[in-house]
Amino acid sequence: MAAPSAPPIVPPPAEQPSLLRDTAFLRLWCGTTASGLATWALPFVLGLAVLDRSLGATGLGVLLAARTAGFLAAVPVGGVLADRHSRRAVVFWSGAAAAAATPLIATGQGRSMLLMAAAAAVVGAGQGACRPAYQALTAEVVDAARRRQANAATSLSVRVTTLLAPGLTAALATVLSTRTLLLLTALLWLVSATVPPRGRHRTPPAPERESVLAEFAQGVREARRHPWFLAGLAALTTVIATGYSATGVLLPLISRDRYDTEAVLTAAMTAYTAGALAGAALLARRSPRNQGWAALAGLACYGLAPLSLLLPVPALVVAGAYALAGLGIELFNVPWFTAIQREVDPRLLARVSSLDFLLSYGLAPLGLALIAPALDGFGPTGVLGACAVLCFLAPAAAALAPTARHFSREAPRPPANGGGPRPG
Structure with missing residues (x-):
């Protein structure tokens, strides 16, 4: 035998x-x-x-x-x-x-x-x-395989600069x-x-080119192929236009009027940046299995910021809420950018990314413009309460969209060892 x-x-x-x-x-x-x-x-x-x-x-x-x-x-x-x-x-x-x-x-x-x-x-x-x-x-x-780490490293650099640069610039302003x-x-x-x-992009032949508007429309059609992207972008735009706008206007006022010190404003913004640094560092090493749901849950954490400003809570509670908001925003940002780079047709990647920036950042000024009349009509409590609810509900609604669980049109395969974080 x-x-x-x-x-x-x-x-x-x-x-x-x-x-x-x-x-x-x-x-x-x-x-x-x-x-x-x-x-x-x-x-x-x-x-x-x-x-x-x-x-x-x-x-x-x-x-x-x-x-x-x-x-x-x-x-x-x-x-x-x-x-x-x-x-x-x-x-x-x-x-x-x-x-x-x-x-x-x-x-x-x-x-x-x-x-x-x-x-x-x-x-x-x-x-x-x-x-x-x-x-x-x-x-x-x-x-x-390394884009998640690359996006996390970029986020870390952005957060470090926003944490250290104000003090450095103010110091330089004393002599320059x-x-x-x-x-x-x-x-x-x-x-x-x-x-x-240099990258690896190859310019398509000239006869394939259309007008700028027609080519941007191709990017919009590509975006519509990814339900997770449309749902996530709607949630992100809602959080920025409401939560970011309301807290950006009201945090300095509440720090001055309720706590009678600018220290609360400084502590909250420092805690937000520190939380974001922790989130980027965490995602540089590990990736959640259901990364889409985890990212949207992180985005919803920003609702804690306006919620903490609703009531006269201790300043430490406000700083803690902002730290969790910063942590959550990076738990969203890194998987979001990585998923776009992974899922979108490489030929249309820049156009889809431009749609992301156009809506998420483009509607922020509109949110800021509406804050003043909203404060006159509903007062700070009404505005902060409504913004907190929207920050919680928009990501929750996005999580119900098809393919939102993994930010992917295909469910990821389980790792070979049967456990551990999902790669990439």
């Missing part, structure tokens, strides 16, 4: 190289971080200009409105161009445009509000065009003028334009 043959030896899967040793990712990470820091820095530096009376409050409003208008106008166009041409080229030209326009804001300061507003619109356009291009470039530079700080912001945009690596 023949001896049974030995079972085949299956080699263990090759260990993925660390992202920290991936030069292409590090260049992408540096560019994305510079872009995020430059985006944050402009309104902060302009706020410092208001404090030193080199810019009025009305002028600040005009410049921020012009930047927002440029952003909204450029996001869909940038998404189409990033799918039509090299994503790396779109990142370069959008960053270069913002880098060139930022010094004009400094030049016009105290001389020409029209020049400053036009330059701010160009900076906003550069910011808007680079957002979807960076999302698509990440999918080209980083393989699918706001014009000089604006020029430093231009250098950040220059880094964003020049540092990122």
